Amino acid sequence: xxKYELAVVVSAKIEDDERAAVVDKCKALIERFGGTVTNxxxxxxxxxxxxxxxxxxxxxxxxxxxxxxxAPVEIENRIRIMDNVLRFLIVKQDEV
Numbered sequence: 001x002x003k004y005e006l007a008v009v010v011s012a013k014i015e016d017d018e019r020a021a022v023v024d025k026c027k028a029l030i031e032r033f034g035g036t037v038t039n040x041x042x043x044x045x046x047x048x049x050x051x052x053x054x055x056x057x058x059x060x061x062x063x064x065x066x067x068x069x070x071a072p073v074e075i076e077n078r079i080r081i082m083d084n085v086l087r088f089l090i091v092k093q094d095e096v
Contacts, residue, residue, distance in 0.1 A: 002073055003038075006030070006063040008079070009087040012045055012055060013015050022084050028076075033074045050088045052066055055069030064093070 006054045010022050027037050043060035052058070067075075070091045 001066045002069060003095070004065055004067060005091050005093055006065065006075070006079075007089045007091075008061045008063065008085060009048070009052075010026040010059045010061065011053075011084040011086055012057045014084050018084065019059055022050055022082065023063075024063075025082065026063060026079060028040075028077075029075050029078050030063070030065045030067065030071070033071040034068065035065045035071050035075075037065045055086070058086055066084060 006026060008023070008026055010019050014022075027040070032036055041062040041064075045059050047057055048055070049072065050082055071090075076088070076090055077082065079085055
């Protein structure tokens, strides 16, 4: 099992409960592909460096998880088609 971090940028135009549902879907995808969520870091609403879909602000979430090496590809394929996710990125964390 390797340690990964999923950064998700969620639209600021949706309601709080819809935003929570997007984060829950991301966590469910991680668990579906054999991962375990270790931490969810909510950075709140931030201004983006550039406009994405005519939006200047978005909500940022960072989800740390442990998973097999094949899981990130599957998770990215599912997140890519999710509504209200503006940007996402999965990175492997260094083993310390």
